[in-house]
Amino acid sequence: MEKLISEFSVGLFFWQLLLFVGLVFLLKKFAWKPILDAVEKRETGIKDALFAADNARKEMENLKADNERILNEARAEREAMLKDARDMKTKMINDAKDEAQAQATKIIEQAQAAIESEKKAAMEELKNQVAGLSIEIAEKVVRKELSSNDNQLQLVESMLGEATLN
Amino acid sequence: MQNVISLKTICLLFFFVTAFSFAKEEGHHEEGKDLKTEIKEYIDHHLLDSHDFSLFSYTNDAGEHKYVGFPLPVILFDNGLKVFSSSKLHHGESVAEVGGEYYKLYHGKIYKTDAEGTISYDEHHHATNVKPLDFSITKNVFTVFLVGLLMFFVFGRMAKTYKNGQMTKGIGRFLEPIIIYVRDEIAIPNIGKKHYKRYMSYLLTIFFFIWIINLLGLTPLGVNVTNNIAVTFALALITYLITTFSGNKNYWKHIFWMPGVPVPMKIILAPIELLGTFIKPFSLLIRLYANITAGHIVLMSIIGLMFIFKNWVGSTLSFGLAFVLSLLELLVAALQAYIFTMLSALYFGSAVEEHHDH
Incomplete structure (x- = not known):
């Protein structure tokens, strides 16, 4: 230790300190600052470029996904529209069928009712005419037949016989 | 490519380190001194700072120490600023006279001496001469x-x-x-x-x-x-x-x-x-x-x-x-x-x- 202190050279210490501090400042101005700045600039540039590329890639992916989605949506919409149309067609046909059926039934019913009433009226008329004719015939027959007593009796008897048969 | 070159450079460097070390050791051999002591002194000397930039030294046939290198400026604060070339100190072999003062190099340090370059020692064999404030441009x-x-x-x-x-x-x-x-x-x-x-x-x-x-x-x-x-x-x-x-x-x-x-x-x-x-x-x-x-x-x-x-x-x-x-x-x-x-x-x-x- 004593040897170390006795060997300590103040001159060398002074020069070393002076030269080194000078060197630090000189290098700072002329070397380290430009070098570190350039390196940093380059690194930021690379980082930015990578970031931008990554962004572009992501955007691309987004765009692709969007396209896919839109396409899918359109496909689904078309599908739905087609299904709707098909449904509507079936429904319209069914509706029309039902309507026609109902209409037909109604017309048939009306026709039947009309036929029935016509038939009734015709029957009535027929009955009336038959009754009138019968009376007329009966009148004529009676007039002729009733010219004699025997005939009258005979008639009554036959008529009675007929009536029971009926 | 850079790596290959630097590897080659390093290999070459080590070749020189070891080769030059040979030259150094051989050149420094002195008569009358134990080899171990000499090596120890050489290592001690190598670890110290010095006032001149010597790459290696050798002793020529005439028994003179020759140093290969160049001197560096010595700057002392001793009754005012004193600047002179370290070649004046002659690696501690002679006394330098600057502005009426005498300086001598001893174990890598500059001491103030008289005209004859006498250095007095204490009991631990440390020099007791005055050391002027030394701001020399040393090797380091x-x-x-x-x-x-x-x-x-x-x-x-x-x-x-x-x-x-x-x-x-x-x-x-x-x-x-x-x-x-x-x-x-x-x-x-x-x-x-x-x-x-x-x-x-x-x-x-x-x-x-x-x-x-x-x-x-x-x-x-x-x-x-x-x-x-x-x-x-x-x-x-x-x-x-x-x-x-x-x-x-x-x-x-x-x-x-x-x-x-x-x-x-x-x-x-x-x-x-x-x-x-x-x-x-x-x-x-x-x-x-x-x-x-x-x-x-x-x-x-x-x-x-x-x-x-x-x-x-x-x-x-x-x-x-x-x-x-x-x-x-x-x-x-x-x-x-x-x-x-x-x-x-x-x-x-x-x-x-x-x-x-x-």
């Missing part, structure tokens, strides 16, 4: 300056290549990942995303500075800066000052009035925590200094063993060991830079940590 100061210049040149140029485009070119391709590593693995996890930017300049500078200067210590140039305690002290002091001045309310509260413990414990903890703020950077300076010094001593001792063995088996083994150890030192050079930076970042992080409930 010169190296620090050189490394600073190199870093400024390399990183300044690297910064310019960014202006043309987003990518760096050339050596920046190799350095940029290290800079990003310091930022992403050292600064951000320890300091946090919010504050780390303020400390980046210091962390990057200290990381590369320690690393480069450690590597330089492994080259045959024989410069050892980080094994000098004045250097590591200066670096740790900066870390300490930055930590202290960026400490927020939460940081000081944890030192002086630790939350979540009983009052008597708070009183006991306060001085311990306060001491801890000094011990933390102190451990930084000791760690770096001790690791690099130990590495150099062990490496040079093993290289020295080659000359002590002087036979094929022992010297070859020493050579192999020295080579492996050199590789290890290469790792230590980077590791110590990493640890210093990492721990500095950790201390900054604790200083700016936001309050959170315990």
Whole structure:
């Protein structure tokens, strides 16, 4: 230790300190600052470029996904529209069928009712005419037949016989 | 491609380290001295700072010491500023006369002497002469300056290549990942995303500075800066000052009035925590200094063993060991830079940590 202190050279210490501090400042101005700045600039540039590329890639992916989605949506919409149309067609046909059926039934019913009433009226008329004719015939027959007593009796008897048969 | 080149460079470097070490040891042989003592002295000398930049020395046929290198300026504060070339000191072999004062180099230090260069000693064989205030541009100061210049040149140029485009070119391709590593693995996890930017300049500078200067210590140039305690002290002091001045309310509260413990414990903890703020950077300076010094001593001792063995088996083994150890030192050079930076970042992080409930 004593040897170390006795060997300590103040001159060398002074020069070393002076030269080194000078060197630090000189290098700072002329070397380290430009070098570190350039390196940093380059690194930021690379980082930015990578970031931008990554962004572009992501955007691309987004765009692709969007396209896919839109396409899918359109496909689904078309599908739905087609299904709707098909449904509507079936429904319209069914509706029309039902309507026609109902209409037909109604017309048939009306026709039947009309036929029935016509038939009734015709029957009535027929009955009336038959009754009138019968009376007329009966009148004529009676007039002729009733010219004699025997005939009258005979008639009554036959008529009675007929009536029971009926 | 860069990796292959640097690997080749490293291999070549180690070839030179070991080759030059041979040359050094052989050239320094002196008559009348024990080889072991000589090696020990050589290692001691190698670890010290010096006033001239000598790559190696040898003794010529005439018995003269020859040094290969160049002198550096000596700056002394002794009755006014005195500046002269270190060639005047002649590696401690003669007395330099400057402005009526006499100076002599002794064990790497400059002492004031009389005209004859007499040095008096105390009982521990320490020189008792007056030491003038020495602000010389020594070998280490010169190296620090050189490394600073190199870093400024390399990183300044690297910064310019960014202006043309987003990518760096050339050596920046190799350095940029290290800079990003310091930022992403050292600064951000320890300091946090919010504050780390303020400390980046210091962390990057200290990381590369320690690393480069450690590597330089492994080259045959024989410069050892980080094994000098004045250097590591200066670096740790900066870390300490930055930590202290960026400490927020939460940081000081944890030192002086630790939350979540009983009052008597708070009183006991306060001085311990306060001491801890000094011990933390102190451990930084000791760690770096001790690791690099130990590495150099062990490496040079093993290289020295080659000359002590002087036979094929022992010297070859020493050579192999020295080579492996050199590789290890290469790792230590980077590791110590990493640890210093990492721990500095950790201390900054604790200083700016936001309050959170315990």
